[in-house]
Amino acid sequence: MKKLNVGMIGGGFMGKAHSLAYAGMPMFFWPAPAIPHRHTVVDVTEELAKDAAARLGFDNYSTDWREVINNPEIDIIDIVTPNNTHAEIAIAAAKAGKHIICEKPLALGAEQAKEMLEAVKASGVKHAVAFNYRRTPAVALAKKYIEEGRIGKILSFRGTYLQDWSADPNSPLSWRFQKKIAGSGALGDIGTHVVDFARYLVGEITDVNAMTKTWISERPVQTGGIDKLGTVKNGGEDVVKASVDVDDEVITMVKFENGAMGTIEATRNAWGRNNFLTFEIHGEKGSLAFNYERRDELQVCFADDPSDAKGFRTVYTGPATPYGEGLWPIPALGIGYGETKIIETYDLFKAITEDTEFSPNFEDGYVIEKIADAILESAEKGQWVNLEKATVDVK
Amino acid sequence: MKKLNVGMIGGGFMGKAHSLAYAGMPMFFWPAPAIPHRHTVVDVTEELAKDAAARLGFDNYSTDWREVINNPEIDIIDIVTPNNTHAEIAIAAAKAGKHIICEKPLALGAEQAKEMLEAVKASGVKHAVAFNYRRTPAVALAKKYIEEGRIGKILSFRGTYLQDWSADPNSPLSWRFQKKIAGSGALGDIGTHVVDFARYLVGEITDVNAMTKTWISERPVQTGGIDKLGTVKNGGEDVVKASVDVDDEVITMVKFENGAMGTIEATRNAWGRNNFLTFEIHGEKGSLAFNYERRDELQVCFADDPSDAKGFRTVYTGPATPYGEGLWPIPALGIGYGETKIIETYDLFKAITEDTEFSPNFEDGYVIEKIADAILESAEKGQWVNLEKATVDVK
Amino acid sequence: MKKLNVGMIGGGFMGKAHSLAYAGMPMFFWPAPAIPHRHTVVDVTEELAKDAAARLGFDNYSTDWREVINNPEIDIIDIVTPNNTHAEIAIAAAKAGKHIICEKPLALGAEQAKEMLEAVKASGVKHAVAFNYRRTPAVALAKKYIEEGRIGKILSFRGTYLQDWSADPNSPLSWRFQKKIAGSGALGDIGTHVVDFARYLVGEITDVNAMTKTWISERPVQTGGIDKLGTVKNGGEDVVKASVDVDDEVITMVKFENGAMGTIEATRNAWGRNNFLTFEIHGEKGSLAFNYERRDELQVCFADDPSDAKGFRTVYTGPATPYGEGLWPIPALGIGYGETKIIETYDLFKAITEDTEFSPNFEDGYVIEKIADAILESAEKGQWVNLEKATVDVK
Amino acid sequence: MKKLNVGMIGGGFMGKAHSLAYAGMPMFFWPAPAIPHRHTVVDVTEELAKDAAARLGFDNYSTDWREVINNPEIDIIDIVTPNNTHAEIAIAAAKAGKHIICEKPLALGAEQAKEMLEAVKASGVKHAVAFNYRRTPAVALAKKYIEEGRIGKILSFRGTYLQDWSADPNSPLSWRFQKKIAGSGALGDIGTHVVDFARYLVGEITDVNAMTKTWISERPVQTGGIDKLGTVKNGGEDVVKASVDVDDEVITMVKFENGAMGTIEATRNAWGRNNFLTFEIHGEKGSLAFNYERRDELQVCFADDPSDAKGFRTVYTGPATPYGEGLWPIPALGIGYGETKIIETYDLFKAITEDTEFSPNFEDGYVIEKIADAILESAEKGQWVNLEKATVDVK
Incomplete structure (x- = not known):
């Protein structure tokens, strides 16, 4: 069976998730489109890289991502680094003719995303952005x-996408609170997942009208190097603080090309909400509701059910629903974060071996950046911003 | 024990709810501030009025509301008629020196509401608007x-306030779909309850930015006289249809005087949502969530709970929570719509006998009308509308 | 319209619930079978009785229940007194030719219940036992x-029926913990509601096999006279305690005549459960689940739903479900404890005016006593007890 | 870092789950106690075994489990075959000095389990039974x-453990419905997981009193070789049926050594329940509730919470709860079936490298078999069966 060699740039939280997916994908989807081979992992120091290779099951490690990109044995470059590094790596990988999967958000803004899209278009490689939540089986259903x-x-x-890991003013000022690295705050970090849901499920967004807030204007400087997502507190008497220059919360109204309307909200300051990524969709013939915190379930109500038995059905995904052929044999054995990444890997490898387009790809990533930019512009100006059809102006 | 005589104008769904409250209030809150006496009920025909009196337990009936208002035996006028009649009746009742409770929304718009407020201020009577949902014990908690x-x-x-009773295009064109009678659609009918929650729980609203939609532009003309809320379908080959000129759905962003921000949404076209009146509030030290469909419960998360036992608590209201001294002796015996009205009646009678202000009163009703007007204006103009501090300009 | 005069014996928590139902029933179900007239209420002292009449809206009061029973104006005797008094009052009322509604459990045991049944059979009056929970619309659905x-x-x-109001060892020793007054503990007080559900929904019970426990063997003697259900604590240094001689918790396995099997559990010591009266029923073609704490909802799963849309539906009761013609016009406006009693009153008045049998009646109450006796016998002996077909041996 | 070589006997559903765990464990728990190396997988035919190796990431494959057991390179034997083969393989593996993890239930009955326990005791190897659900972080919490x-x-x-995959009479007669292979039905297959919860969380069980039912007495003979858990239907005109000789449903009352009491129920015929593995525990100071279908959550109520804020807390497991150091960095990113197996592998490897006892081990597996035997005996005899202290009589 065909094997595809992966070079993964970054060995943090996302590196772990992707590595599990490379190992597990063929166990679930068999015959696999191709076997993912964990070839080389890159991290910033020799020590970290060596450790990552041992931990994540890669055969080799490196501290030089350019070297890996140019290694002819490598088929796929997997970018799981902070947002500000995505563009440089991806463009180089595209030039080197490697297929690319890049963590979200794609870039620090639409301009940068456009360059990335141009690069992959020019080279003809496959390109994917890791908005993995849309691969939750309930979302696919x-x-x-x-x-x-x-x-x-x-x-x-x-x-909505509501979390609470940064609600504590003593949670550290990680790169996620710094515009130059993260691009934006809750919007880019988590709100873009909701934008991806909106486009995937409803259609193209044409106009946005938003508000943003930075609730906690300064945070303790992080002393350790690793992104701890706020779970390690740096408070105390003599803590050094620095400014937060991204949004803690964003609310936006949206209009869709097909006439639908809606709202998108994201915050990391909602006490008690952990990974509360939800949608509710009303249609002329029924409604849908989803909450990732209970991700095995999709709620659906059909208008034409008998009037004495109408109501939201709680459908547990399993063998009878999308990706069911590969997943666990009984519903509610349980979809975890790992499974969403396994499915993403399956679809990516299928796209590569069957030479089809993966979705969401850099086009989607670029459009989402345009939307995110428009949201920030709208919040600043206090008015509707039109997206001039938020589709792709790259051939 | 003191008795207060009620003259109730209207004998429909709301008349039933209020009548139950008059009968039941002293059973729950004892000693009662005063005993409500169902003196006279008014309906449009002799037959309807007579029937209403028998059904709702009133001693007398009438077809002439002016006569009732001027009856010196009457202490309180209860207005449970369609929205377009509120102003005339209330102003007359105020002039006659009667205390007034008026169903929501108070008026067809801010201008009319202002006149009503001026009238009650001039006469010095007690005035109440029946936003009863804020009296759900969980909301009071x-x-x-x-x-x-x-x-x-x-x-x-x-x-949010989501319902589905008008999602079917064949549900009849009741007065609730006609601007001249209802003032607005989902906004006035149900959205104003959310506005009331927002002001009650968070504070004054300063700015709004909204979208509205009329999803079903015409509906079958209603043949019967009674408001059936869409449960009677008038479809068929030869049905006569007429235009809907109010909103089916409204979405608005809001800014509060105290710096908070938020969204308010209301629709009667959300399949599967019945009386989905909800709020979620995030604070610096915790969060609250409420859904009227499960109205015995309030969800609360406290930030300072131990990290291994933090999460939303499902608190069932009962003896230990507001109004618990009067309600059922065990939590979850069950709060129904009736109980919310019983509490409202209790607070109204207390305000009258103790000569304090009832809340929400006509001032609140007026402010809510201003907000509703601003929401419609914002939706029309596609921009933020400032409320110039949405408080009362009536002395 | 016909009027039926009620004499109510007892003015406590249950008296309040029944009084609200008498007042409210015609408001919901119209034309009513007959108008309930609150004629006379009885309590143990003149002061209490007078107060009850004012509070509950009765025209008259008395301290002598025999006098009321023999009052020719009275049509219905409503027994809302502690369990040990039911038999004497009911038998006398039957002899006086009055229709009877008696709170549950019917008696202190099967023997006593049999005498009560014989009395009502002999006199030909209508007889009802107030297992009101089966009248929750979701249960009727x-x-x-x-x-x-x-x-x-x-x-x-x-x-299951789980509560927590007696989980605190300092909650007072009310009559509900004394065998001579209550008959049994959690079993009679709340477990019998589950037995009523089982018989109503599944069929006759033939065998039981039970365990019981008294977790808290002594409790503070109650100083006030009123049953406070544990919400008033009597703890402290010098509190006088006395023995509890009834069960705090009961678990039983049951076999049904039709081959089904099951479990019934009741406790008042389940922290966090308030009025957690639930059932789950599995059938060959579907399943049902109900929890009174969310009583507007019935969960139902149909086996023949399409495999990609199968799951429990959350059906909110309303106009399209049983009793919907009388209740609120929109689902989830809200069923409370009051509404269950209003429906019970409606069905009782219909049985009286239409001369049909009310269910559950004294036959059911007697059978339930037999089952309760068998459960206690089983728990004591540690073995299955057969009910020799738990039906009625009274002609 | 130390490496431990695994020989896995069986390549079906459970083989997949275990393989994912071997691959993923070091990614989550780092430094890992030792690196699991997938050395050899065994299946019944050369074709199946070769396929399993490719699919599950094993270096070698074999059709001869004895050979693998005797391979000196192998450190751990993982038994994921049907129940009737566990004993022979495990005893041989013990004699060969291999550490053993065996799928549940351990054996076809207590007698067989005792022999297995004697074998591992004699050889001094580590032994584990794969009741993985107790490793759900919420259960550990x-x-x-x-x-x-x-x-x-x-x-x-x-x-309870409720599923519905065999509720359809046309679901095939897999080995799980045959006593000679499975030992028992719902009891052994899923009920034993609940027994494991009971012993883990509450303590030793001393007495049981049970009922069992075989609702569907014959099923279509399965034509394919693979256990499809009922998702493939074999119905039709000319289907060949054969008898089911195991229980479809079991209900049992239990007594614990520490005075607690309870019930355990298991069925695979509960329409709409997928993997409804639940417990509710009442203590003197609080209550717990868990449902594996929503496995990220534990419900807990503390009796000493303030009376106006008391209720079940929904705690999402994450960094602050057991195993949080290794799992995902935010609660509700999501625990799936895979993660429970990863944790199990971690604890097993820790037990091996640190030379401590794994729990649950063959002692636990043996005790659970004794309890299962007692449950079947009780159901047959219709009476309580005492377990003479259901602990281990093997030195």
């Missing part, structure tokens, strides 16, 4: 219902 | 937490 | 599904 | 609360 017309024309979409 | 500082400074508010 | 064969032959039933 | 006394002395336990 929602897509199936919508495509089959089972909830009718969509009227409205409400999406 | 949320208010208590907030006032006691238990969730800290409020950052954001998200409120 | 479950019955409808079962009768229409929509979940097929029933395989198993699991019912 | 429940254990932590209990051990820290946070819910006080335990009064009662209610556990």
Whole structure:
């Protein structure tokens, strides 16, 4: 069976998730499109890179991502580094003719994303952005219902992504709170997942009207090097603080090309919400509701159910729903974060071996950057911003 | 024990709810501030009025509301008629020196509401608007937490009111779909309850930015006289249809005087949502979540809970929470719609006998009308509308 | 319209619930079978009785229940006194030719219940036992599904009634903890509601096999006279304690005549459970689940739903479900404890005016006592007890 | 870093789960106790075995499990075959001095389990039974609360395991319905997981009193070789059926050594329940509730919470709860079935490298077999069966 060699740039939280997916994908989807081989992992120091290779099951390690990109044995470059490094790596990888999967958000803004898209278009490689949540089987099931017309024309979409890991003012100022590295705050970090849901399930967004807030204006400087997502507190008397220059919370109204309307909200300051990535969609013939915190379930209500037995059904995904052929043999054995990445890897490897387009790809990543830029512009100006059809102006 | 005579104008769904409250209030809150006496009920025909009196337990009936208003035996006028009649009746009742409770929304717009407020201010009577949902014990408990500082400074508010009784295009064109009678659609009918929650729990609203949609532009003309809320379908080959000129759905962003921000959404076209009146509030020290469909429960998360036992608590209201002294002796015996009205009646009678202000009163009703007007204006103009401090310009 | 005069014996928590139902029933169900007239209420002292009349809206009061029973104006005797007084009052009322509604459990045991049944059979009056929970619309909907064969032959039933008001060892020793007054503990007080559900929904019980426990063997003697259900604590240094001689918790396995099997559990020592009266029923063609704490909802799963949209539906009761013609016009406006009693009153008045049998009546109450006795016998002996077909041996 | 070579006997559903765990464990728990190396996988034919090796990432494959057991390179034998083969393989592996992890239930009955236990005791190897559900972080958190006394002395336990994959009479007669292969039905297959919860969380079981039912007495003979858990239907006109000789459903009452009491229920015929593995535990100071279908969450109620903020907390497991150091950095990123197996592997490898006892081991597996045997005996005899202290009589 064909094997594809992966060079992974970065060995943190996302590196772990992707590595599990490379190892597990063929166990779930068999015959696999190709076997992922963990060839080389890159981290910033020799020590970290060596450790990552041992931990994540890579055969080799390196501290020089350019070397890896140019290694002829490598088929796929997997970019799981902070946002500000995505563009440089991806463009170089494209030039080197490697297929690319890049963590989200794609770039620090639309301009940068456009360059990345141009690069992959020019080289003809496959390109993917890791908005993995849309691969939750329950979200794929929602897509199936919508495509089959089972909830009718969509009227409205409400999406949220609420977390609380930065609600504590003593949680450290990681790179996620610094504009030059992260691009934006809650918007780019988590809000873009909701934008991806909106585009995937409803359609193209044409206009946005937003508000943003930075609730905690300065945070303790992080002393350790690793992104701890706020779980390590750096408070105390003599802590050094620095400014936060990204949004803690964003709320936006959106209009869709097909006439639907909606709201998108994201915050990392919502006490008690952990990974509360939700949507509710109302259609002319039914409704859908999803909450990633209970990700095995999709709620669906069909308008034409008998009036004495109408109501939201709690459908547990499993063998009878999308990706069911590969996943666990009984619903609610349980989809975890790992499984969403396994599915993503499966679809990526299928796209590569079958030479089809992966979705979401850099085009989607670019459009999402345009939308994110428009959201920030709208919040600043206090008015609607039109996206001039937020699609791709790159051939 | 003191008795207060009620003259109730209207004998429909709301008349039933209020009548149950008059009968039941002293059973729950004892000693009662005063005993409500169902003196006279008014309906449009002799037959309807007579029937209403028998059904709702009134001693007398009438078809002439002016006569009832001027009856010196009557202490309180209860207005449970369609929205377009509120102003005339209330102003007359105020002039006649009667205390007034008026169903929501108070008026067809801010201008009319202002006149009503001026009238009650001039006469010195007690005035109440029946936003009863804030009297759900779980909502009162949320208010208590907030006032006691238990969730800290409020950052954001998200409120929705979703129903589905008009999602079917064949549900009849009742008065609720006609601007001249209802003033607005989902906004006035149900959205104003969310506005009431927002002001009650968070504070004054200063700016709004909205979208509205009329999803179903015409509906079958209703043949019967009674408001059936869409449960009677009038479809068929030869049905006569007429235009809907109010909103089916409204989405608005809001800014609060205290710096909080939020969204308010209301629709009657959300399949599967019945009386989905919800809020979620994030504060610096905790979060609250409420859904009227499960109205015995308030969800609260406290930031300072131990890290291995932190999460939303599902608190069932009962003897230990607001109004618990009067309600059922065990939590979850069950709060229904009736109980919310019983509490409202209790607070109204207390305000009258103790000569204090009832809240929400016509001032609140007026401010809510200003906000509703601003929401419609914002939706039309596609921009933020400032409320010039949405408080009362009536002395 | 016909009027039926009620004499109510007892003015406590249950008296309040019944009084609200008498006042409210015609407001919901119109034309009413007959108008309930609150004629006379009885309590133990003149002061209490007078107060009850004012509070509950009765025209008259008395301290002598025999006098009321023999008052020719009275049509219905409503018994809402502690369990040990039911038999004497009911038998006297039957002899006086009055229709009777008696709170549950019917008696202190099967023997006493049999005498009560014989009395009402002899006199030909209507007789009802107030297992009101089966009148929750969602429970009536479950019955409808079962009768229409929509979940097929029933395989198993699991019912629980969990509360926590007596989990605190300092909650007072009310009459509910004294065998001579209450008959039994959690079993009679709340477990019998589950037995009523089991018989109502599944069928006759033939065998039981039980365990009981008294977790808290002594409690503070109650100083006030009123049953406070544990919400008033009597703890402290010098508190006088006395023995509890009833069960705090009961678990029983049951076999049904139709081959189904199940469990019934009841406890008042389950921290965090308030009025957690639940059932889950599995049939050959579907399943049902209900939790009174969320009583507007019935969960139902149909086996023949499409495999990609199968799951429990959350059906909110309303206009399209049983009793919907009388209740609130939108689902989830809200069923409270009051509404269950209003429906019970409606069905009782219909039985009286239409001369049909009310269910559950004294036959059911007697059978439930037999089952309760068998449960206690089983727990004591540690073995299955057969009920020799737990039906009625009274002609 | 130390490496341990695994020989896995069996390549089906469970083989997949274990293989994912071997690959993923070091990614989560680092430094790992030792690196699992997938050395050899065994299946019944050369074709299946070769396929399994490629799919599951093993270096070698074999059709001869004895050969693998005797391979000196192998450190650990992993038994993921049907129940009737466990004993022979495990005893041979013990004699060969290999550490053993065996899928549950350990054996076809207590007698066989005893022999297995004797074998591992004699050889001194580490031994584990794969009751993986107790490694769900939320279950481990429940254990932590209990051990820290946070819910006080335990009064009662209610556990269920409900599935619906065999509710359809046309689901095939896999080995799971044949006594000679499976030992028992729902009891051994899933009920034993609940028994494991009961012993893990509450303590030793001393007495059982049970009922069992075989609802569907014959099923279509399975034509394919692979266990499809009922998802492939074999119905049709000319289907060949054969008898089911195991239980479809089991209900048992249990008594614990420490005075607690409870119920355990298991069925694979509960429409709409997928992997509904639940427990509810009431203690003197609090309560716990868990449902594996929502496995990221543990419900806990503390009796000493303030009376106006008391209720079940929904705690999402994550960095602050057991195993949080290794799992995902934010709660609700999501625990799936894979993660439970990764944790199990971690604890097994730790036990091996640190020379401590793994729990649950063959002693536990043996005790659970004794309990299962007692449950079947009780159901047959219709009476309580005492377990003579269900602990281990093997030195």
